[in-house]
């Protein structure tokens with residue numbers, strides 16, 4: 001059991017924390033991979049697609065990369081599970097349409113949804129901070145096996161609107177956007193580098209360690225840890 005956390009809000013990482021990395025890699029990644037070519041050729045003028053393609057070209061130093069070269073880069077980043085912002089933007093476009101069509105339903109570990117409902121009912125605010133784009137997060141929380149959970153969530157943050165997840169400045173930005181004191185924010189994540197950055201910004205942290213997840217063996221350094229959300233006691237004192 002972790003200690004008792006008296007906080008105003010809980011900020012959630014997704015992959016490895018609320019949800020299985022295996023599901024993302026085995027279900028969502030192939031869904032995106034098989035649709036990149038059509039997105040890059042048929043919807044090149046869509047402003048979101050054009051902006052992401054420009055970012056890919058900048059990151060790879062290939063200003064003239066055509067759709068085929070851009071697709072190759074996206075596929076290579078997928079193979080590495082690289083959290084590159086333009087990859088996440090384009091995945092988000094494809095996935096949100098897949099969720100809306102009913103092709104996709106998100107995954108949450110069994111302990112997560114009851115905890116989110118209980119924390120929300122207790123007056124805590126819930127936020128998401130994930131490398132997955134805001135569009136993907138919105139779809140993920142809207143289309144769950146337990147229905148639409150988006151009403152539980154007060155705000156969504158990604159690497160575009162908050163910044164990289166391993167930099168303290170991103171957590172300062174989120175604290176300021178939410179209006180919650182840093183010391184009243186609790187961040188739950190599976191990645192030690194993210195937990196370190198949140199703590200450096202003055203947040204409370206709990207590392208989530210689930211057997212079978214990629215960071216399980218590495219552990220979460222000297223952060224408090226829990227194997228599931230029902231091991232975390234969170235409340236919000238009103239005084």
Ligand SMILES: CSCCC(=O)C(=O)COP(=O)(O)O
Nearest residue numbers: 013014015130131132136140
């Ligand atoms: C709903 S986003 C899908 C998961 C994803 O693509 C991702 O990168 C999640 O990374 P996280 O920062 O939540 O570990």
Ligand SMILES: [Mg+2]
Nearest residue numbers: 013015016190
């Ligand atoms: Mg994660």
